[in-house]
Amino acid sequence: xxPYWRELTASELLRKEHRGFVGGLWNEIGQLQFxxxxxxxxxxxxxxxxxxxxxxxxxxxxxxxxxxGNYYGIDINKSLLEAGHQELREAGLAxxxxxxxxxxxxDASGFGVQFDFGISVSLITHLHANQIIYCFLQMRRVMHEHxxxxxxxxxxPELLLSDAYTQPRGDVVTHFLSDPFHYTRDQIEYxxxxxxxxxxxxxxWKHPRSQQMLELRLT
Numbered sequence: 063x064x065p066y067w068r069e070l071t072a073s074e075l076l077r078k079e080h081r082g083f084v085g086g087l088w089n090e091i092g093q094l095q096f097x098x099x100x101x102x103x104x105x106x107x108x109x110x111x112x113x114x115x116x117x118x119x120x121x122x123x124x125x126x127x128x129x130x131g132n133y134y135g136i137d138i139n140k141s142l143l144e145a146g147h148q149e150l151r152e153a154g155l156a157x158x159x160x161x162x163x164x165x166x167x168x169d170a171s172g173f174g175v176q177f178d179f180g181i182s183v184s185l186i187t188h189l190h191a192n193q194i195i196y197c198f199l200q201m202r203r204v205m206h207e208h209x210x211x212x213x214x215x216x217x218x219p220e221l222l223l224s225d226a227y228t229q230p231r232g233d234v235v236t237h238f239l240s241d242p243f244h245y246t247r248d249q250i251e252y253x254x255x256x257x258x259x260x261x262x263x264x265x266x267w268k269h270p271r272s273q274q275m276l277e278l279r280l281t
Contacts, residue, residue, distance in 0.1 A: 066188065070141040080117040080145035085184055087270060088119055095120030095183055096127070098267055098275075102210060104179055108132060111170055111177040111204065111211075113197070114185030115162070118146035122153050131159040134173055140164045168200040177204050180211030180278075187216050187242045187273065191253060198257035198278065205280050212264075214273040216244040232271030254278055 070080055081088040104110065106129045115121050115135030125133045137143055143162045150156055161173055170177075180201060186194045201211055216236040218227050225237050227244055236244035245253075247263055254261035254276070264275040 066139060069139065070145065075141065075145050075148060080142055081119070084116040084119060084142065090270060091183065092119040092123055094268065094270075095181060096123035098212070099124070099179065099181055100127075102179070102212065104128075106132075108178040109175055110134065111136070111173075111175075111180040113168065113170070113180055113182035113201070113211075113213075114138075115143075115146065117142045118149050120181065120183065121146055121160075122149050122155065125150060125155050125158050125160055126153070131161070133158075134161040134163075134170065134175065134177070136163050136165050136168065136170050138164065138166050168197040170200065170204045173204070175204065176206040177209055177211075178206075179209065180205075182211070182213045183269075184214060184273065186213055187236075190243060191245075191249070194250075194253045195256050198254055198259055201278065202258055202280070205278075207280055209280065211278040213276045213278065214267075214269060215250055215276060216242060216272070217250070217274045218244045218246055221246060229272035231269075234271045250276055 070083060106127060108128065109132050110124055110128060112121050112124065112135040115137050121133060121135055143164060146162060163172060186197065189197065205211065216229060225239050226235050228235050236242050238244065251261040259278045260281060262277040264277055267275045
């Protein structure tokens, strides 16, 4: 079982162990997500879906920026969503309206919103191919014709018989057969097209562990 499924205890949350649980680099990657989305056109009026939002490593930045009520997040781990509320309180954002929902199926349709933007960092790096396609199918349900959704992933230049591949930055070893997973550009774009989405590889967005970025649109 993916250890990300493990619910953290109340004492672990108080010790902020959730920050390491979601991969660490809390401030660096949180700010990176925010800066990236601003560069892609995110405004205060935008409705944003954070897919695999975890403990709101990026979410705290987005909630501070967006108009009240415009931040939505989904995650499989209930304890991390509780940690997200904790992080908002500590950031002085407890009074802001946020919409957080636990789901095992990447399902954001219950919000009843067609989102302008979506962001997902370090989610599909832990998913096998069919899960990624299913996730993209779910995203298609909550997009409109001008939506832009962004997913980070580990890339390899070609499929190798060797299972392990060391990414250029961060000393991260990724795998074809096990978590964390890597994919070629052709594979990741095929997953998107299989879900009826139009992919565009944006490539390097300065992630400290060499995750690449994919843009998804309906048209």
